[in-house]
Amino acid sequence: MTENTQTPSAPNSELPTQYAPAEVEGKLYERWVERGYFTADPASEKPAYTIVIPPPNVTGSLHLGHAFQHTLMDALTRRKRMQGFESLWLPGMDHAGIATQNKVEQQLAEEGKSRHDLGREEFVDRVWQWKEEYGGKILGQMRRLGDGVDWSRERFTMDEGLSKAVQTIFKKLYDDELIYRAERIINWCPRCLTAISDIEVEYQEDAGELVSITYGEGEDTLVVATTRAETMLGDTAIAVHPDDERYKHLVGKLIKLPLTDRSIPVVADTHVDPEFGTGCVKVTPAHDPNDFAIGQRHGLPNMTIMDEHGVITVHGPFLGLDRFEARSAVVGALRQQGRIVAEKRPYMHSVGHCSRCSTTVEPRLSLQWWVKVDTLAKAAGDAVRDGRVAIHPQEMEKRYFDWVDNLNDWCISRQLWWGHRIPVWYGPDGEVVCVGPDDEAPTGEGWVQDTDVLDTWFSSGLWPFSTLGWPEKTPDLAKFYSTDVLVTGHDIIFFWVARMMMFGLYAMDGEVPFKTIALTGLVRDERGKKMSKSFGNVVDPLDWMDKYGSDAVRFTLAKGANPGTDVPIGEDWVQASRNFANKIWNATRFALMNGATIEGELPAPEEMSATDRWILSRLNKTVAQVDAYYEDFQFSKLSEALYHFAWDEVFDWYVELSKTTFFAGGEGARVSGRVLGEVLDTTLRLLHPIVPFVTETLWTTLTGGESLVVADWPKDSGFRDDAAEAEIENLQAVVTEVRRFRADQGLQPGQKVPARLDLAGTTLAAHEAAIRQLLRLQPEGEEFSATATLPVAGATVALDLSGTIDVAAERKRLSKDLGAAEKEKQQAEAKLGNEAFLAKAPDNVVDKIKGRLAKAEADIARIQAQLDSLPAA
Numbered sequence: 001m002t003e004n005t006q007t008p009s010a011p012n013s014e015l016p017t018q019y020a021p022a023e024v025e026g027k028l029y030e031r032w033v034e035r036g037y038f039t040a041d042p043a044s045e046k047p048a049y050t051i052v053i054p055p056p057n058v059t060g061s062l063h064l065g066h067a068f069q070h071t072l073m074d075a076l077t078r079r080k081r082m083q084g085f086e087s088l089w090l091p092g093m094d095h096a097g098i099a100t101q102n103k104v105e106q107q108l109a110e111e112g113k114s115r116h117d118l119g120r121e122e123f124v125d126r127v128w129q130w131k132e133e134y135g136g137k138i139l140g141q142m143r144r145l146g147d148g149v150d151w152s153r154e155r156f157t158m159d160e161g162l163s164k165a166v167q168t169i170f171k172k173l174y175d176d177e178l179i180y181r182a183e184r185i186i187n188w189c190p191r192c193l194t195a196i197s198d199i200e201v202e203y204q205e206d207a208g209e210l211v212s213i214t215y216g217e218g219e220d221t222l223v224v225a226t227t228r229a230e231t232m233l234g235d236t237a238i239a240v241h242p243d244d245e246r247y248k249h250l251v252g253k254l255i256k257l258p259l260t261d262r263s264i265p266v267v268a269d270t271h272v273d274p275e276f277g278t279g280c281v282k283v284t285p286a287h288d289p290n291d292f293a294i295g296q297r298h299g300l301p302n303m304t305i306m307d308e309h310g311v312i313t314v315h316g317p318f319l320g321l322d323r324f325e326a327r328s329a330v331v332g333a334l335r336q337q338g339r340i341v342a343e344k345r346p347y348m349h350s351v352g353h354c355s356r357c358s359t360t361v362e363p364r365l366s367l368q369w370w371v372k373v374d375t376l377a378k379a380a381g382d383a384v385r386d387g388r389v390a391i392h393p394q395e396m397e398k399r400y401f402d403w404v405d406n407l408n409d410w411c412i413s414r415q416l417w418w419g420h421r422i423p424v425w426y427g428p429d430g431e432v433v434c435v436g437p438d439d440e441a442p443t444g445e446g447w448v449q450d451t452d453v454l455d456t457w458f459s460s461g462l463w464p465f466s467t468l469g470w471p472e473k474t475p476d477l478a479k480f481y482s483t484d485v486l487v488t489g490h491d492i493i494f495f496w497v498a499r500m501m502m503f504g505l506y507a508m509d510g511e512v513p514f515k516t517i518a519l520t521g522l523v524r525d526e527r528g529k530k531m532s533k534s535f536g537n538v539v540d541p542l543d544w545m546d547k548y549g550s551d552a553v554r555f556t557l558a559k560g561a562n563p564g565t566d567v568p569i570g571e572d573w574v575q576a577s578r579n580f581a582n583k584i585w586n587a588t589r590f591a592l593m594n595g596a597t598i599e600g601e602l603p604a605p606e607e608m609s610a611t612d613r614w615i616l617s618r619l620n621k622t623v624a625q626v627d628a629y630y631e632d633f634q635f636s637k638l639s640e641a642l643y644h645f646a647w648d649e650v651f652d653w654y655v656e657l658s659k660t661t662f663f664a665g666g667e668g669a670r671v672s673g674r675v676l677g678e679v680l681d682t683t684l685r686l687l688h689p690i691v692p693f694v695t696e697t698l699w700t701t702l703t704g705g706e707s708l709v710v711a712d713w714p715k716d717s718g719f720r721d722d723a724a725e726a727e728i729e730n731l732q733a734v735v736t737e738v739r740r741f742r743a744d745q746g747l748q749p750g751q752k753v754p755a756r757l758d759l760a761g762t763t764l765a766a767h768e769a770a771i772r773q774l775l776r777l778q779p780e781g782e783e784f785s786a787t788a789t790l791p792v793a794g795a796t797v798a799l800d801l802s803g804t805i806d807v808a809a810e811r812k813r814l815s816k817d818l819g820a821a822e823k824e825k826q827q828a829e830a831k832l833g834n835e836a837f838l839a840k841a842p843d844n845v846v847d848k849i850k851g852r853l854a855k856a857e858a859d860i861a862r863i864q865a866q867l868d869s870l871p872a873a
Helices: 021-034 064-082 097-110 120-134 137-145 160-175 229-234 289-298 323-336 374-385 394-404 456-460 475-480 490-507 541-548 550-559 571-593 610-631 635-664 666-687 692-703 722-744 765-775 807-832 835-840 843-869
Strands: 048-052 086-090 179-189 194-196 201-217 220-226 237-240 254-256 263-268 280-283 340-354 362-371 390-392 424-426 432-434 483-489 514-520 523-525 567-569 753-758 788-792 795-799
Touching: 021 137, 021 541, 021 550, 021 692, 048 064, 048 475, 064 086, 064 137, 064 483, 064 514, 064 523, 064 541, 064 550, 086 475, 097 120, 137 541, 137 550, 160 179, 160 432, 160 456, 160 490, 179 289, 201 229, 201 254, 201 323, 220 229, 220 237, 220 254, 220 280, 229 323, 237 289, 280 289, 323 340, 374 394, 374 490, 390 394, 394 490, 456 490, 483 490, 490 514, 541 550, 541 571, 550 567, 550 571, 550 635, 550 692, 571 635, 571 666, 571 692, 610 635, 610 666, 610 722, 610 765, 635 666, 635 722, 635 765, 666 692, 722 765, 722 788, 722 795, 753 765, 788 843, 807 843
Parallel strands: 048 086, 048 483, 237 263, 390 514, 483 514, 523 567
Antiparallel strands: 179 194, 179 362, 201 220, 201 340, 237 280, 254 263, 424 432, 753 795, 788 795
């Protein structure tokens, strides 16, 4: 529970009869921003708590994945702010090099132009114009969701400060010989006309062809199989395993390359698997990463056979053909020569596609800029191994280590115009100069800057510290770095997380960029299927917000958030969360109309009823439980705990049990009104980080406080009353059992039934009025005749159902239940009587079976008593 540190004004009990999110949410959010609640102060003496938002693409709009992760980040930062932390959630956007350039190029294409018609400088100006006019749509949508971000610190990966950070770290890496330029095999997109990284390649099963081709002649004939026949034009060797006896006599010989006037050597290399296919591999070093490595080991020439558009540039008959046209043409020519010995169509195999435009990626030898990652990646792995950074859930560590421990050098150059241009100048006599942000670029005839830009992930890899002012030693950097938690999807461990770890440790002298990596799953539809436009199951979260309110969307997403696992979501679930918001609203209205208040001290336990003590005991246990779940990032469990406490225990039980007290008035009503006010005050605080809008409206009405955003987070007072909990649990058991019996008999919920309650010897005597009220039980009267007797929790409820009960049907139902209970008893007794089982089973398993036996025996006694109480058929 919480000390109310604010002086409340008189609460206003006037609430509309229905909650209308659209009339509340926008106004509330703007009030929060105007009052500066989300603005963090680096001069504050409060401990810092920092989360930087994974910067969405400037081209993007809010999708369910964003809404999911933003809900979790918002809940974390709101709670920490309420706990007394100087809480900073820093927003911003990524310039999204390829995606944004594609947007503007599409716009130009509609005008019949290309970027080359404008030239580089004018094109970049055009992109900036597009960004100002169309970019950042998602930022406005984040306000709809209720994101409590510090808008005064909004950053963009190409703003002046972040651009300086990019140039600074490039220069530092270059000077430390961790950046270099070299020819290597890269993934090339013939549509985007740029290199892309391994993690920007999406693999899918495509229907291709597998052809087997004979190389050489006579006794010097080898057979190779390939799905990319056109690349044979660039073969510079055939490789076999050095221990393969079939081909030892050919190693070192030259054999004729079909369709060309060249001969190529046979080389022995352990990369070749002699058990796969014929055990022979064609080697095309300029068009395959594995072949490039073989070529490096054997000093083979690199022969590039196609240009950046995927068009063949060698060998007359195929010159000028697109790569796929050339594939068919090469196979046709080989078939004419009788060199095709086997063909398989369709041949399903994994093919890489550009994640931006879906074009088939082409491995291509290219001169690019690279980051040497061995020492950087080792530092990133060590930070997790030695506990400076925790990955949650812990089982995701393996994926992280599998990546950073086997990381190849990172290709950071892109053949684009939109992005951070590589700060390297080339002189007329072969000079190479890297220019830092405070350096003067070389001038004079013949000096030119490198035309490439940096990979988008290079600048976003600096995000945790560049957004706080690095390389300057700013107050923000001193206060808010290291950040506390990175909330992100497990699918971008490779894209982003590892990059930030490497750069953060390198730039910040070994200080980690974040203390915890909280990995989430992906949002899927209600059947667990990936959301995709092609599947027709993509949902715009704004549509659901319009229909059900932002709180309903947020609560549904949080309720599905188990660490590291995917999150199914459907509209029915959002509707259920809307019903929960309505339940909170209606119950609070009832409470306010019946004297719920936070004014004055909480009554002493001896002044309270057992019902009051029960709910306060449950409240404190819930506070402790929710805190534990937050610390473990168990959003689903904490949401479920809050849902069941609020709906089941507070609204369905405590409010209902208190109605008789409120209607009676007097001191009991005053005490329960204060207890109910305390419970609602604390419950609304607990719910606020996840459902901020409805809770803010209700809490300020209830308490007269300024805002939940800056209210105190509840604390467990330590109050426990196990006896009161047991007493109310018995009451609940009686009510639940009689309600079930009534429903089985087809009685209407409001139908009154004469009943005799025997509560002697139990703690339930004080609750007879409440039990009768909840169960619609009338006094027995003079002509009372017990047609059914229900023994439960030490009490007996005798009902007169004359004329309303089907005795035969009830006896049949009870007999069926009795049979199931007896079967359960027999199974439990059999296991407990098995010495071999008892010798091997753990104690907790044995205890569980003993519990099942005890319950079965109790059920048998209860059901038999009910059968005995029935009148003769």
